[in-house]
Amino acid sequence: MTVMQSTAMRACLALTAASISMGAAAGIRTEATRVIYKEGMPEATLRVENLNKVPVILQSWADTLDEKATPATSKAPLTVLPPVARVDAGKTQVLRMRLAAAELPADRESAFWLNIMEVPASTGDVGGGALHLVLRNRLKIFYRPKALKAAAASKAPEEVQWSVVAQNGGWALQAGNDSPYHVNMIDASLVEGGKQTAIPEMDMLRPHTQAMFKLPGIARMPAGATLNIRYVNDFGGVISKTVPLHTP
Secondary structure, three states, rough: OOOOHHHHHHHHHHHHHHHHHHHOOOOEEEEOEEEEEEOOOOOOOEEEEEEOOOEEEEEEEEEOOOOOOOOOOOOEEEEEEEEEEEEEEOOOEEEEEEEEEOOOOOOEEEEEEEEEEEEOOOOOOOOOOOOOOOOOEEHHHEEOOOOOOOOHHHHHHOOEEEEEEEEEEEEEEEEEEEOOOOEEEEEEEEEOEEEEEOOOOOOOOOOEEEEEEEEEOOOOEEEEEEEEEEEEOOOOEEEEEEEEEEOO
16 A cells, blocks of 8 residues: 555545544533523532443533633633543433632622533544544523522513614614523514514623624614514523514
8 A cells, every 4th residue: 555545544534533523522412501500509400411322521610601711711600510520321420510609799690601521432543543523512501699580581581672773884783681681692683574684693682781783784774673583591492582673
């Protein structure tokens, strides 16, 4: 076999290994898509199941919605136990989140990321061409003070004040969330006369804040427009609603 043929075969094996690693990495399943940590609870828990045919190593930590944070640099007042765990094929692991000594706001929710980094076990040596992919899954943790109730949280998305406002020579969608709850938006579309304009970069709405989103392709103030929104509730369900636009 020539050097070129050997190199080509190693490249082919590397691609095959990458495909296998991706499939294995996709085998981690959590029992929920978010965690609600209520004040007064000794801890919040989340069960993680390994659906792969091989063991995996899980490394878990919380951060303050900082994508660049690592277990060493995170400033979140939450400890995740165990921080590292081996989960055999077909088995489950319970992650326990405990609040460290910290003063969190009592009049609104606080939000964090739960990071679950998954390292699949090696499926064998392919002559130095194997690729082992490490994937990180992220779920939101919402710390909810005692004064805030779940029933009110379910109504918060419908109480957001949406309006179209002038911005930098164009138009933008303004979202006013006066509630103490986070509103977990998926997407939104402006509807005017049968025409829909998708709003790019829709994001979570934080408590007691206003957020602005660009409206591409809108040359004038829309008349009689409505807004189609999709958001996620406490149980991970996707809710679709049509809401009015208000005059700011």
